[in-house]
Amino acid sequence: MADLQKEFNDYTKNLNKASKDENIKKAITRAVKSYRETTAETLNRFPHTPAMADEVREIKTQAIANNSELLKQAMESVERNKGKAFYAKDKQEALEMTAKIIGTGKTIVKGKSMLGEELSLREYLEEKGNEVWETDLGEFILQLNHEKPMHILSPSIHVPREQVAELFTKFFKREVPPDIAQEVAVVRDFLREKYFTADVGISGANVVAADTGAMVIIENEGNVRLSTGAPPVHIVLVGIEKIVPTFQDAMKVAEVTWRYAQYGVPGYVNIISGPSKTGDIEKVTTYGAHGPKEFYVIFVDNGRSDMAKEEEFSEALNCLRCGGCMYECPVFQVTAGHFGHVYMSGIGAVWTAFVAGGLEKAAPLVFTCLRCGRCVERCPMKINVPAMVGNLRERVVCG
Amino acid sequence: MVAEIKLPPVLEIIRGNIVKHGNPLAMKGTEVAAWANELKLPESGDLLFYTGGEYQLLPFIDSLVNTMTHLDQGSKVFSLMMGARNIINKTGINAEKLYASVLAKDRDRFNSISYKAAIILQKLGYDFCYAGKKELYSGALLSELGFCEDMKSYAVKVAEVLKQSQAKTIVCLSPHAAEVFKFVYPKLIQDFPFEIRTFVELVWERRHRLPAIKSAETVVIHDSCRLARELEIDEQLRDILQSVGVPFLEAKCNRKWTTCCGGPNKLLFPDISHTVASRRVEELEETGADLILTSCPYCLSALQNGQLKEDKTKIEDLIEFLYRGFEA
Numbered sequence: 001m002a003d004l005q006k007e008f009n010d011y012t013k014n015l016n017k018a019s020k021d022e023n024i025k026k027a028i029t030r031a032v033k034s035y036r037e038t039t040a041e042t043l044n045r046f047p048h049t050p051a052m053a054d055e056v057r058e059i060k061t062q063a064i065a066n067n068s069e070l071l072k073q074a075m076e077s078v079e080r081n082k083g084k085a086f087y088a089k090d091k092q093e094a095l096e097m098t099a100k101i102i103g104t105g106k107t108i109v110k111g112k113s114m115l116g117e118e119l120s121l122r123e124y125l126e127e128k129g130n131e132v133w134e135t136d137l138g139e140f141i142l143q144l145n146h147e148k149p150m151h152i153l154s155p156s157i158h159v160p161r162e163q164v165a166e167l168f169t170k171f172f173k174r175e176v177p178p179d180i181a182q183e184v185a186v187v188r189d190f191l192r193e194k195y196f197t198a199d200v201g202i203s204g205a206n207v208v209a210a211d212t213g214a215m216v217i218i219e220n221e222g223n224v225r226l227s228t229g230a231p232p233v234h235i236v237l238v239g240i241e242k243i244v245p246t247f248q249d250a251m252k253v254a255e256v257t258w259r260y261a262q263y264g265v266p267g268y269v270n271i272i273s274g275p276s277k278t279g280d281i282e283k284v285t286t287y288g289a290h291g292p293k294e295f296y297v298i299f300v301d302n303g304r305s306d307m308a309k310e311e312e313f314s315e316a317l318n319c320l321r322c323g324g325c326m327y328e329c330p331v332f333q334v335t336a337g338h339f340g341h342v343y344m345s346g347i348g349a350v351w352t353a354f355v356a357g358g359l360e361k362a363a364p365l366v367f368t369c370l371r372c373g374r375c376v377e378r379c380p381m382k383i384n385v386p387a388m389v390g391n392l393r394e395r396v397v398c399g
Numbered sequence: 400m401v402a403e404i405k406l407p408p409v410l411e412i413i414r415g416n417i418v419k420h421g422n423p424l425a426m427k428g429t430e431v432a433a434w435a436n437e438l439k440l441p442e443s444g445d446l447l448f449y450t451g452g453e454y455q456l457l458p459f460i461d462s463l464v465n466t467m468t469h470l471d472q473g474s475k476v477f478s479l480m481m482g483a484r485n486i487i488n489k490t491g492i493n494a495e496k497l498y499a500s501v502l503a504k505d506r507d508r509f510n511s512i513s514y515k516a517a518i519i520l521q522k523l524g525y526d527f528c529y530a531g532k533k534e535l536y537s538g539a540l541l542s543e544l545g546f547c548e549d550m551k552s553y554a555v556k557v558a559e560v561l562k563q564s565q566a567k568t569i570v571c572l573s574p575h576a577a578e579v580f581k582f583v584y585p586k587l588i589q590d591f592p593f594e595i596r597t598f599v600e601l602v603w604e605r606r607h608r609l610p611a612i613k614s615a616e617t618v619v620i621h622d623s624c625r626l627a628r629e630l631e632i633d634e635q636l637r638d639i640l641q642s643v644g645v646p647f648l649e650a651k652c653n654r655k656w657t658t659c660c661g662g663p664n665k666l667l668f669p670d671i672s673h674t675v676a677s678r679r680v681e682e683l684e685e686t687g688a689d690l691i692l693t694s695c696p697y698c699l700s701a702l703q704n705g706q707l708k709e710d711k712t713k714i715e716d717l718i719e720f721l722y723r724g725f726e727a
Contacts, residue, residue: 016670330659330675367667370675371543372624372659393545 011364018338035327042264053380060318070210070243077213081274083295104129106199109227112136113204135223150337153323201227205238209250220267234292241317260322303355318381325375346385366392421535428532434514444528447566453573453696454512458505515722523605537576554587568594574625603635606642610724618647619688622657623695648686662701676705
């Protein structure tokens with residue numbers, strides 16, 4: 001009990017401190033403005049998007065209802081493509097499976113993944129004696145700074161260029177000026193070497209097509225292309241809620257995701273269904289042509305199927321992780337990811353309760369939410385977060 | 400997913416008071432209903448005027464929050480989670496202390512809002528009754544904060560008082576009361592046969608009878624979240640202002656996209672609540688307006704507290720603003 005009290009105290013202190021942090025204030029104000037402008041502009045340019053979002057809501061709702069069937073199908077598809085598919089029922093299993101594939105003493109390049117955060121994947125693999133590099137620029141900055149992401153899509157949203165320069169100067173042991181282009185360039189050079197010497201690449205996936213076993217990964221930087229293409233082994237860790245029936249469904253989910261995630265049109269959409277192969281010599285299929293020779297997919301449950309069973313909460317699994325709601329949240333706007341525990345803001349409170357710490361960790365978040373409902377206005381899936389937060393409050397109070 | 404979580408004492412105080420005394424601050428029914436003394440409203444009729452005490456209690460809630468906040472400067476409310484009742488007893492938070500810290504002018508102002516609302520409706524030709532000292536707070540906070548068991552039994556008591564009026568329609572001054580009556584009560588009470596309206600809707604229907612208002616101030620509307628998003632009342636506010644001949648500005652985030660005033664988490668996170676309120680005030684002031692109009696007691700109080708000392712902008716409830724037309 002004493003620890004719980006301390007946790008509440010620390011949380012509140014931290015939240016209050018964040019709300020007075022000028023960097024957060026500046027960064028989020030800028031980010032919110034840019035988010036609203038880009039989204040308005042691209043929704044205008046692609047006016048079919050809201051209708052497609054409605055369609056995706058239906059696809060996702062059905063997919064969650066048929067999740068165990070789809071999971072089976074997706075795993076079969078991956079195996080048919082000569083990949084290896086696994087199901088991890090919880091965090092521990094997912095971590096152990098990953099570690100078993102990787103072993104120890106390896107170099108790993110990793111793409112950004114909220115599931116990775118949920119599992120504390122990097123920390124675990126490092127403990128097992130591996131060298132792990134976050135390749136998303138924002139995550140890389142946080143890795144060096146020993147920090148947690150402050151937004152699901154722009155994890156280092158709160159770190160201004162001056163701080164980045166300081167951090168890089170220390171890490172690279174040479175003067176890096178507070179110039180964004182130069183900051184990007186030093187990381188590019190550094191990671192380029194890592195991609196081609198790494199033993200394993202790890203990524204998440206935005207959506208999975210059960211019929212083809214296709215993993216769809218949206219990105220702008222190109223780090224996912226390199227992390228998943230250059231090393232000899234590629235491991236995908238993905239939540240079971242990401243599976244939809246068909247490839248066509250997956251494309252719709254992807255488009256709606258990137259549009260509301262402020263990508264407009266993303267630089268890259270990776271579609272990966274199996275290991276790299278060639279039949280160019282005598283039509284003999286040989287794996288590991290230019291890309292990975294081995295391809296593993298670990299489907300992670302970790303509380304998701306429990307969430308799916310509860311009528312009041314299953315809708316939360318429709319979340320595309322576009323992050324739009326966070327930009328609209330008045331509390332997030334002043335505290336960033338400090339209003340969160342792995343997962344952030346109101347929807348994060350729900351996810352925290354089920355997959356990332358339970359009701360105890362979710363309790364402070366659940367009472368921080370204003371239940372003002374603006375997130376619902378933004379959410380392409382119209383997830384009723386205020387109602388779920390109300391429900392969680394009842395669970396906290398009444399058990 | 401059952402966790403042993405003790406709640407912060409401020410919630411216990413509020414919960415206990417609602418359940419035991421029929422309002423969040425244990426005030427006497429006669430005090431809460433004092434605004435209506437001279438109106439001699441009947442106790443029964445078709446239309447029930449419902450204040451829930453919400454405007455009247457506002458200054459006292461702020462006083463409670465301040466008291467709680469200052470009990471522990473370092474960690475604010477959460478450090479007091481353990482043994483809530485004991486701590487309350489030891490530190491001796493009591494009604495008298497709270498009342499003493501409320502300024503008379505605030506008390507008078509918020510008391511008069513209910514009075515002004517009643518006069519406006521009367522002038523628009525509505526006949527209504529009022530439960531007076533028997534009126535109970537709607538319990539919106541019990542529902543909001545998750546006290547589902549308490550809410551179940553409390554709602555029964557509230558419904559009894561409402562039924563004594565024999566009313567068909569209840570007009571609520573606060574969108575929070577309207578929301579809880581409209582969406583929560585029908586799930587808790589088998590027989591809850593009331594049509595739930597808000598003050599804004601009733602005024603809107605007879606807006607053409609409102610006297611014109613000559614205002615030297617430039618007005619901006621702050622939509623309350625509950626009113627705009629849950630009750631879907633936003634255009635009506637604009638229509639009403641148009642009817643009384645008052646031009647108004649719009650904040651960037653308006654109607655369904657309105658920004659929350661920060662009020663809802665004031666009890667547990669007063670600092671955050673305050674920051675959110677200040678930012679909303681900024682958004683409203685960016686329009687260049689010098690009078691902010693809202694139509695929710697909690698928005699009114701939260702936005703006022705969010706103002707900086709140097710802020711010249713005035714914040715009024717729509718009720719106060721419309722009453723100006725009848726004073727002239």
